[in-house]
Amino acid sequence: MDYSRMGGARMGSNKPRHSEHNAKGTKKNPFGKQADKAELLKRMKAAAEKAKKED
Helix, strand or coil: CCHHHCCCCCCCCCCCCCCCCCCCCCCCCCCCCCCCHHHHHHHHHHHHHHHHHHC
16 A cells, blocks of 8 residues: 555544533533532431441
């Protein structure tokens, strides 16, 4: 094959083909929003209690 006649490689774009459901800056995940640790600990303790009750 004569590869010199095929042309150069195409430049790819770094744009994704679809948008992520939890992408930064969307309604579900706005910029600057940080989940506070107290809320996280509360959810973890509730999940642990629920798991204990099921055993």
